Amino acid sequence: MDIEKKASEIKDNLSLEIKKVKNMNDLSDLKAKYLGKKGVITLLTSDMASLSIEMKKEVGRISNELKKEAISVISSIEQEIKEKELNEKLNSEKIDITLPSTKINVGSSNILEGLIEEIEELFISMGYDVVEGPEVEKDLYNFELLNLPKGHPARDAQDTFYTFEDSLLLRSQTSPVQIRTMLSNKEKTSLRVICPGKTYRRDDDDATHSHQFTQIEGLLVDKNVSLADLKGTFDIVAKKLFGSERETRFRPSFYPFTEPSVELDISCFNCGGKGCNICKGTGWITVGGAGIVHHNVLDNCGYDSNVWSGFAFGFGAERLAMLKYGITDIRTFYTNDLRIKEAFDRKEAE
């Protein structure tokens, strides 16, 4: 048969068959059929022995052209099919991204610990050391050296948990840590410490009372320390915890271990000082107590009160946290309800 006619026939068949190709399997079958060892195009040149040289050349040329054309057609189809198949695969892999995530458990800190740490970091940055002391404490440190002599109403057995050993009690304040710090500083140099810790008093537990609570106390001992130094220090704490627009105020108060003693008030963060429920209409909220260290306390701890002076302050961690986060029941800190942890598992804007 005429080689040209044959070639044109093959070409027609190929263009017909290629339209039926659906996938890579079909394509490789088609490839084999036309371009394989026994493919129709290959076979065109299989029995050329009997042909004249000219004819051989002619057949060779035609079949080569045909081969090139077939390869080009098939590879373009191949590309199409590959793309199509990838798209199908990707489509089949589509997921519902709205389904719930795998929960990664990250532990949370107790609300109080979180707040205490914030305050600790603030004071460390001002050169204060963080010190702790024992919760089972000597009467001597919890009361006597703090200018609370025997018979003082505040050390009434109704307020303090005594153990069977009458010189030992569950500390009713963190102030004994200040005493321990001053006593143990044999060189009697200036001091800056804060002492956070658990404290205990004989209170029945209810929404606003807890027999166990947490104090954060601070002490600075140096020469010529004044109430103005205390106020500047308190300003920093107040603004850090309750916002930079807070104003502070001292109100005269009484503590046996400081003189003068003051209450530490901040302008109400809720109403800004106009008066509301939270500040009971006064525009101010009391957040702690402080004062100039009493001369008896300094002398008791080996610091000559004619030379040294200092200030001390104390906050109730629970009270601060209740105010800051709007918690109304002090027992919240001790029930450890895991359902509330998410609310606190985040960084607060500075």
Place this chain on the structure above:
Amino acid sequence: MAISMNWVRDYVNLEGVDLKELALKVTNAGVNVEKIISHNLNNLVVGKILKCSMHPDSDHLHVCIVDIKDEKRQIVCGASNVKENIKVIVSLPGAILPGGIEIKPSIIRGVESNGMICALSELGLEEETPENRAKGIFVLPDDAEVGSDAIKYLGLDDTIYELDLNPNRNSDCTNHIGFAYEVASVLGKKVTLPNIDYKTIKDSVKNHFSIEIKTSNCTMYNAKMVKNVVIKESPSFIKNRLIAAGMRPINNVVDISNYVMLEFGQPLHFFDKDKLGDKILVRMAGDNETITTLDKKERILTSDDIVITDGKIPVCIAGVMGGENTEIDGSTKNILIESAIFNPYNVRYTSLRLDLRSEASLRYERGLNYEYCNLAIERACYLLQKYANGEVLSDTIIYDNIDKKKKIATVSKDEVNRVLGLSMTNDDIKKSLDNLGFDYKCVKDKYTVEIPNRRLDVEAHKQDLIEEIGRLYGYDKIISKLPVIESTTGKYIGNVKYRKLVSKRLRSLGLNECRTYTLVSDEENNLFKYDRKNSIDLLRPMSSDKKVIRQTIIPSLLKVYEYNKARKVNDILLYEIANVYYDMDKEDTKVAVLMNGNYLNNNWQQIKVKVDFYLIKGILENLLNYLGFKNRYQFVEKIVDGIHPGISCVITIDKEEIGYMGKVHPNLVKDDVYVFEISMNKLINKKIKPIKFKELSKYPSVEKDLAFIVNDNVNSLEIIDTIKKSAGHILSNIDVFDLYKGENVPSGKKSIAYNLTFTDYNKTLNDDEVMKVFDKIIIDVEKKHSAVLRDK
């Protein structure tokens, strides 16, 4: 403490002073006015009932015609004591009574009523009790002027300050004169003391009486006698003021003793002289001596109680309560007044022991001013003469053993300014001292100040003076600054830092920090008895669930677990680090972990990593590795109280036990709850090697697997130890990758499979070398553990 401002007006001129502003000033000077109460009742007038007839349509209502000066009103009244010709309190339409009830003209069962005739309880002037309601409407004395303001007439137009006092001011601001001094200080005014000008009769008290003091716990005892008193109702100003200050009026004599106490702060005791006899002996009581007190209860006394006796038997427990045997009653004629000072500690001890704390005993406890002790008895005589028709005998029997040393302190202007951080001038300081009413001399910026006896709280020390000067001058004038101090770095001292490290690691491992109570019940403290020492019990616990200082945190975490479980929290991963105490004052810090539920969880994908022993073991290993104890700890099987006996171990570091771990015994919790508790102090005390980097091998590793069938009771760790020993230094890692019991493994045996990694740091390992070690391992394990290599 409630202070009647009408009463304070007797001593300080408050004309034109806004009482709200004054309260704020006083508060800012350190005496907290917590609440201001004023009786703001309008449209209440005095009316006279001209006519009173029965209501035509009721068996208890009356129809009254009431004269209120400008007009005559018809008012329907339901009280049983309503009658003609009495003066009453009428609230007119427009009045708003306590509770928000507005009075309006109305028709009551067809009869017009234009107002209301009031009972005191309806006006909130008396407590709302059945007895008070039964009293009916309040009948005013005849001198009340018709049409005038009834509240004013009653002296109820008072303003009451509720004080929330700091304990140091309990000795002076709990009486009206003391508070008047504070008001005067704030306003820069003077105090006028009340009238004590009375006439005495010729007879002297000394003719009737003698006293003897046989204890040093009584430092002052004054006695005066008043004859022929008439016991009756007190005048209304006394009644009103007592009510305002929170005391119940009883009769003129009793009321006068309370009135003087609220005035000067000095409690008085009145004896019926005729019952008492002619002698008073003050002494300490004998143990088991008895007295029947005014409340008709027999009290057993101790040798720490001070008693007033008639020479033989007790007639009064000093400072606490009088005896029934000398009580004032309706027929009392002659009174002996006692004004005394006793040792505050004894009064405190006695009143606490007998549970008899009263307004009087509290005042004795806080200490008394001897000057007022002298004035109060005079004031009582004055009032008894005026309001009880008493005849006061001349002279006072006095026992006086008071140390009258003056309290004098010095302070300089510089000292004041240095402590307060202010720049007060001498004028400022003088003004403060003047206002306080302190006498002083000022020479060259140096003040010598005499502190008056009425201020028991102010000691003779410059710091006390500085506080007084400063609080009056005003702390609002202080300008903030920061302390100028040598700059040093702040840091965590002692165990605090280590605790934070542990805490942060446990949080990063997904555990939630808890804070539970240190005080627990005996039952809780007796759970998980591991390494237990003597517990510290409270002397007087408040309740049985807070009785002992805990030695373990695990029971508290179990309670947190139960709390959350009950609230449908499924995955409960907890830790707490807290101090425990034992043997009097020994302290340890425990790290406790409790885990239950899933560690990782995605329900719809059915992904679950359930907490089991090996998971909590992983948590602990991770923590210990982090703290630098890698390859130094071991888990040793051991039965621990409260822990499942088959899933229980102790943890050792360098052979020292540091704590225990396991599954909570099913007797305690049904669910699968895993716990560990270790001693942090034991960890801190151990030395830790510094971090050193070890170069990784440059040569490839060879991995080999092998599995043995061994008896069930052979521990994996034992086999690993054998493998390690056998392999020597080229074994770089070993891991268990399969544990199997069942088909193809004989019962009582298990198959355990290991993945071994061999590495040489100096060269590439060849097969022969590895196979030689591998074969040796097999032989050693088979021999030592009666093991059989699986699938050889």
